[in-house]
Amino acid sequence: MAESVKKIYAEAMFQLCEERGITCQASEELETVGAVFEQNPDFVKVLRSPLVDMEEKKKLLENVFAGQLSDTAADFLCVVTEKGRADCVPDICREFKALWYRQQNIIEVSVTTAMPLSEALEQKLHRKLEETLGKTVIMHTAVDKALIGGIIVKYDNTELDSSVRGRLDRLKSQIDGIIA
Numbered sequence: 001m002a003e004s005v006k007k008i009y010a011e012a013m014f015q016l017c018e019e020r021g022i023t024c025q026a027s028e029e030l031e032t033v034g035a036v037f038e039q040n041p042d043f044v045k046v047l048r049s050p051l052v053d054m055e056e057k058k059k060l061l062e063n064v065f066a067g068q069l070s071d072t073a074a075d076f077l078c079v080v081t082e083k084g085r086a087d088c089v090p091d092i093c094r095e096f097k098a099l100w101y102r103q104q105n106i107i108e109v110s111v112t113t114a115m116p117l118s119e120a121l122e123q124k125l126h127r128k129l130e131e132t133l134g135k136t137v138i139m140h141t142a143v144d145k146a147l148i149g150g151i152i153v154k155y156d157n158t159e160l161d162s163s164v165r166g167r168l169d170r171l172k173s174q175i176d177g178i179i180a
Contacts, residue, residue, distance in 0.1 A: 006095045007095055013026070013030075013096055014096055016076075034090045037090050047086035077089070105134075106136045107156065108137075111142070111154075113150070113151050114148055114163070129153070148163065148164035
């Protein structure tokens with residue numbers, strides 16, 4: 001149920017923003033909104049509480065996001081809150097971002113290595129990923145010494161694990177399969 005709710009709201013907001021020509025701006029605003037909602041569960045509880053009337057909820061939203069949101073984004077938040085879906089806001093914002101990225105041909109890629117990549121190697125990897133995936137890549141890097149060596153690349157629902165730890169784990173599974 002929550003899956004369809006986030007899609008319906010995100011798609012409705014996306015279409016509205018497209019019509020008004022503010023999709024890029026709305027994407028940035030909703031990223032901020034999603035973070036505020038995720039980091040403040042008590043704020044969400046107040047917005048969902050039947051003890052707080054809608055006018056007070058609207059004033060609270062105005063105070064929290066004063067000067068940070070377009071009228072479209074502010075109105076959208078009020079509608080979502082009025083419909084009792086404030087707890088879905090972070091998911092709606094993520095879904096909106098996914099729609100925006102899809103339209104702009106952007107993909108987020110997570111790269112984990114055993115040691116930090118040099119600037120030159122990071123740029124080379126970034127170019128290679130863009131060339132291979134045919135999209136603009138937003139690359140997030142992390143270091144995990146437990147990998148021992150190699151690299152793990154994750155995007156969408158794909159994981160490419162060429163780490164030493166990954167190879168050892170696969171070898172162990174093969175051996176366990178033979179012995180068992």
